[in-house]
Structure formats: C-alpha cells, structure tokens
Amino acid sequence: MVADLDGQPGINVADLTYLVTFLFTGGSPLDCSHWSHSEEFGDCFGGDMKSPDEPSAPFSLSSECLDENANNGDSTEYMWVELIGNDLHVHHINAYYQCCLEYAVTFDINGYEITACETDTGDLCDCLCYFNLESVLPDIYIGIPCEFIVTLIGIYGDTVGVDTLVIEDSTYMYIDVIGNDLHIHHMNAYANCCPEFYVDYNIEGSNITVTEIDSLSECYCMCYYNIATTLYDISDGEWIVALIGVCNHTWGGPCDTVGVDTVIVGDHDW
Numbered sequence: 001m002v003a004d005l006d007g008q009p010g011i012n013v014a015d016l017t018y019l020v021t022f023l024f025t026g027g028s029p030l031d032c033s034h035w036s037h038s039e040e041f042g043d044c045f046g047g048d049m050k051s052p053d054e055p056s057a058p059f060s061l062s063s064e065c066l067d068e069n070a071n072n073g074d075s076t077e078y079m080w081v082e083l084i085g086n087d088l089h090v091h092h093i094n095a096y097y098q099c100c101l102e103y104a105v106t107f108d109i110n111g112y113e114i115t116a117c118e119t120d121t122g123d124l125c126d127c128l129c130y131f132n133l134e135s136v137l138p139d140i141y142i143g144i145p146c147e148f149i150v151t152l153i154g155i156y157g158d159t160v161g162v163d164t165l166v167i168e169d170s171t172y173m174y175i176d177v178i179g180n181d182l183h184i185h186h187m188n189a190y191a192n193c194c195p196e197f198y199v200d201y202n203i204e205g206s207n208i209t210v211t212e213i214d215s216l217s218e219c220y221c222m223c224y225y226n227i228a229t230t231l232y233d234i235s236d237g238e239w240i241v242a243l244i245g246v247c248n249h250t251w252g253g254p255c256d257t258v259g260v261d262t263v264i265v266g267d268h269d270w
Contacts, residue, residue: 040229079163086139088137090116091134095154095160097155098125099125102120107135112146114150148165149164172259173261185226185228186243190224191214192216193219197225207240209241210241237266242257
C-alpha cells in the first residue's frame with residue numbers, strides 16, 4: 001500500500017508517528033499527495049475466450065487455382081508458419097494438386113513437435129493447378145516462451161517443408177517520465193477475463209515496487225490486457241522501478257516480475 005502519510009519522500013517511522021498523532025491527538029491531516037497514483041485498464045483484447053474443455057477445431061483455407069502470374073510468377077513450392085494471436089498458421093505456397101481439390105489438414109502434436117498432414121477429400125479431376133493453402137491450429141500459444149518444430153506433409157505423403165516457430169514472452173513493461181510523474185505500462189498482460197485490478201506501491205529509498213493485483217476469483221477464460229498506472233510527483237533523482245504482475249491471491253495466480261527499469265526524474269545534474 002502507499003504508506004507515505006506525511007507528504008515527505010520515503011516511507012519510514014515518521015509516517016507511523018504522523019498517523020498516530022492524527023488519530024489520537026488531533027494532529028495535522030494525512031498528506032498522501034506526494035505518492036498519489038491512478039490506474040488505467042484496457043479491455044480484454046483477445047486470447048482464449050472459452051472454457052478449456054471446449055478446444056477449437058483446426059480448419060483449412062484454400063485459394064482458387066492460381067494463374068501463371070501468381071506469387072510474382074514464381075512457381076517454387078514452399079511452406080512457412082506464423083503465429084497470429086494464439087493460433088498457428090501453416091502456409092503451403094504453390095501446392096501443385098488436382099484442380100477439384102477440397103483441402104483439409106490434421107495435426108499431430110508430440111511435445112513441441114507438430115506435424116500437419118494434408119488430405120484431399122474432393123472428387124478427382126483430370127487437371128492440375130497451383131494453390132496457395134493455409135491451415136490453422138487454434139490456441140497453440142501456451143503463455144510461456146517456447147519453440148515449435150512444424151513439419152508439413154503433403155497430400156502424396158511427401159515432406160513439403162519444416163519450419164520453426166519461436167514464441168517469445170509477449171508481455172513487457174516500459175516507463176514514460178513526464179515531468180515528475182511516472183507512467184508505467186504493462187503490455188499484453190495475460191489474466192483471467194473477468195478481472196478487478198488494482199495496483200499496489202511499495203517505496204523504499206530509491207526503489208519502487210509496483211504490484212498489479214486481480215482481486216476477483218478465476219474465470220474459465222484468459223485474455224490479454226494493456227495496463228497502465230501513473231505515480232505522481234516523484235522527487236528528482238534516480239529510481240529503480242520493478243513491476244510485478246498479475247497477482248491473484250484468491251486462486252494463486254502468477255505473480256511474476258514483468259520487468260525492472262531505472263529512470264531519471266527531474267534535473268540530471270542534481
């Protein structure tokens with residue numbers, strides 16, 4: 001909690017004395033303005049918005065037959081993968097298949113190895129053409145940095161290609177210093193989708209610890225938020241700011257260090 005009650009920098013025994021004097025002997029009113037702060041919380045903007053026992057099914061997309069000028073006139077066959085939101089997208093470029101193709105893909109997952117196997121469920125046609133194909137495996141992002149090896153097996157049982165999907169930790173913090181105010185941003189905070197956030201500060205010497213807390217119980221869904229909090233009227237000097245989040249003490253949710261940064265407030269030549 002913000003415990004600086006006497007309007008002077010720092011939290012120490014003087015604040016306790018100030019509080020006791022105010023409560024029991026009619027001392028001066030509490031002055032918490034020096035460490036006042038505010039919070040902003042963005043709306044949930046994606047992620048796993050369903051119960052974990054109702055996983056999404058993979059699905060596939062196919063272009064029409066491509067003409068000879070498609071893909072800049074290059075007919076080289078290749079595959080590549082990308083992460084969009086939480087979903088793995090496997091692209092098969094210039095697939096040379098029969099022109100009545102009805103494209104489908106099944107996925108086999110073994111640890112961090114994923115094999116995508118193409119099938120054709122359509123009727124046979126007496127013609128061939130090029131396609132750009134895409135298959136999607138939903139909800140592959142598991143919330144931690146990791147690396148997947150993805151192999152694409154073609155309709156005829158051949159290996160089209162192998163690609164690596166590297167997923168880095170998407171959550172991060174940054175701090176803006178505007179005048180003597182610290183604006184602390186937590187981007188892509190991953191938390192339950194019915195939160196009630198508040199931010200707690202602990203200030204000791206030149207160290208500021210900012211802790212995000214979700215006071216509600218867990219929902220059966222998760223999503224991402226951008227969270228910002230502003231600490232006003234910081235004294236000039238060098239401050240070390242640590243951001244902890246998102247804690248949920250009700251259900252024992254994660255309470256990890258998002259980041260630590262050093263900021264300079266006020267005149268640099270003090």
